[in-house]
Every structure is written in C-alpha cells, then in structure tokens.
Amino acid sequence: MTTRFVTPSDSAVRVGDAERGDTADHLGQAFTQGYLSLEEYETRLARAFEAQTAGALRDLLADLPVAQIVRRDPRRRAQRSAAARRGVRIHLGAYLAASVLMIGIWLLTAVFAGAWYFWPVWPILGWGIGMVSHAIPVGACARRTTAGS
Known part of the structure; x- marks a missing residue:
C-alpha cells in the first residue's frame, strides 16, 4: 500500500x-x-x-x-515480518556456507600440512553468536505477532 x-x-x-x-x-x-x-x-x-x-x-x-x-495495518506488519524472516534465512545460509568452507580449508591444511588444531571453531563460534542474536528477536517478534492476532 x-x-x-x-x-x-x-x-x-x-x-x-x-x-x-x-x-x-x-x-x-x-x-x-x-x-x-x-x-x-x-x-x-x-x-x-x-x-x-x-x-x-x-x-x-x-x-x-x-x-x-x-x-497498525496488519498487511504492513506481515510484510515486515516476512522480510525479517527472509533476512534470517539469508544470514543462516551465508553462515553455513562460510562454516563449510572454513572446515574444508582446515581439513585440507590438516591432511597436507599436519596442522590438526581445529581453528575454525573460533570464527564459527563468533559468527554463530551473531547468527543467534539476529534470529532470536525475529523469532520473538513472529511469536508475539501470532499471539496478538
């Protein structure tokens, strides 16, 4: 509208x-x-x-x-909620792709160079905290919207 x-x-x-x-x-x-x-x-x-x-x-x-x-238009709220959920899905996809890439790099260096220290845990953990802090408010807003309707 x-x-x-x-x-x-x-x-x-x-x-x-x-x-x-x-x-x-x-x-x-x-x-x-x-x-x-x-x-x-x-x-x-x-x-x-x-x-x-x-x-x-x-x-x-x-x-x-x-x-x-x-x-207060419910259609506007629904559009904003859908956009927020779409943003979380995009963020999650990027997080998973980067995690798989880092684990792949670690695996290659571990096998060929013998460096078995699992360093990807730190960027995965850091980004995971950001991912969770993005998803929690969106999920809470979605639950609040469904409870209010």
Missing part, C-alpha cells in the same frame, strides 16, 4: 483511480481499527470514489490519524 499525503497546494489537482483506491484503503483500515462506524465508512467510501480532486480526498481523511492507521 502506498501512502500519498496531499498538500494544501494540491487541493485542486485532479485525482485518478490510484489515489481514490489509496483513500478507500485508508478508510477501510480506519473502519477495521474502530475509527469509523459502518454508516460513516460507507458514506466516506462512496464520496471517495466520487471525488475528483485531491482536496476532496484529503477532506475525507482530515479527522483520521492516517499515519497511525498505516502503522
């Missing part, structure tokens, strides 16, 4: 379906979050689709906390 804020100088500018759709979306979120009654929502929605200018759309949202409504 894109948020377009209309400035006072834009009041007479004509709007298209995209702006009307954004306003209708904001009104729908305001209704589901309890800011509008059903009757008021239906009235404003009809006016939104009849609006010709940016000023008319701005007037429909003037008494609503649009920024707060957008922040």
